[in-house]
Amino acid sequence: MACASTATERSEPQLRLLILGLGYTASRLAARLRDHGWRVAGTTRDGREGSIAFADTERVRFEIREATHILSSVPPEGEADPVLAAHGDALMRSGVWLGYLSSTGVYGDSGGGWVDESAPTGTGRRTARAAADAAWLALPNAHVFRLPGIYGPGRSPLDRVREGRAQRVDAGGQVFSRIHVDDIVEGLVRGLQGPAGAYNLADDLPAPQSDVIACACRLLGLPVPPLVPLAQxxxxxxxRAFYSENRRVANGKAKRLLGLTLRYPDYRFGLRALSATTSPASASSAPAAASADQR
Structure with missing residues (x-):
């Protein structure tokens, strides 16, 4: 972890991160970097809990000018990227590290085949996301992190099972990729000193939603629900639209160029670790993981 530890253990005051969209994943990154001496500012829609209101343009512009690193986790609204629409010109200054949390949904359907960063984008249902992904990649020194289903404390299949909201869907061989939030944070930390470009951050084992729910039930000692046909x-x-696409997301580039080692290489490791904690349950998105639009 030579690159990652260098990025996080330095405590020089000039290391300033601005997070546009302080959501589930980005908040965990902020906490990690603050623990290592970084100055971190973040925006939310309403400026809650000491954050900056996104509509406070003057303050946001000030933070953009002062930042050494800028990360956006703001999804498109309609057909536009709100950050680029409001501040695209300011992000063009040279020298600043730029990051964007995108979605592996930009790849569309691969019929269950593997997709890496060289695969075409913009062919699936997330056309606005694909356009934003491409626009961020066109900026100087930009790092685009494409995320699949996100799970972690308080937001996992375990929570859905505990709440009685889990069902196992028989989707005819459809699989999806996912990643534990802590492994995303590790990838982002390593990306702070990695080369610009696009990176898939996903675990090693794409799997059917039904297998993930069954694993969660067994860990909790609860009955495994029967399979329900997709149509029912x-x-x-x-x-339902989620099940119209079937792909396996390859993570080799992040491992090679960023030196990423996954703490939770597949959902079984991640769910086992979560089941041993007492984190309170909270809502998670269907199916059984948070989408990249809820970062």
Whole structure:
């Protein structure tokens, strides 16, 4: 972890991170870097809990000018990226590290095949996300991190099972990729000194949603629910659309160029660790993991 430890253990005051969109994942990154002496500022929609309101343009512009590193986790609104629409010109200054939390949904459907960062984007249902992904990649020194389903403390299949909201969907061989939030943070930390470009951050084992729910039930000592055919499943339109795409996300580039080693190489390791904690349950997105739009 030579690169990562160098980035996090330095305590020089000039290391200033601005996070645009202080959500689930980005907040964990902020906490880690603050513990190592970084000055971290972040925005939210309403400026809650000491954050900066995104609409406070003057303050946001000040933080952009002062930052050495800027990370956006703000998803598109309609067809536009709110950060680029409001501050794209200010992000063009040279020397600053730029990061963007994107989605592996930019790849669309691969029929269950593996996709890496060389795969085409913009062919799936997330066209606005793909456009934002490409726009961020075009900026100087930009690092785009493409995320699959996100799970972690308070936001995992275990919570859905505990709350009685879990169902196992028989989607005819569909698999999806996921990653524990702590492994995302590790990838971001390593990316602070990594080369610019796009990186998939995913674990090593894409798997059917039904297998993940079954694992969570067994860890909790609860009955495994029967499989429900996709056509009969009680799903929101967004969740049902999720099952229209089938892909396996490759993570080799992050391992090679960033030196990323996964603490939780597949969902079984991650869920086992979470089941041993007492984190309170909270809502998670279907199916069984938070989407990259809820970072």
């Amino acid at each position: 499943a009680d799903l929101s339109p967004a969740a």
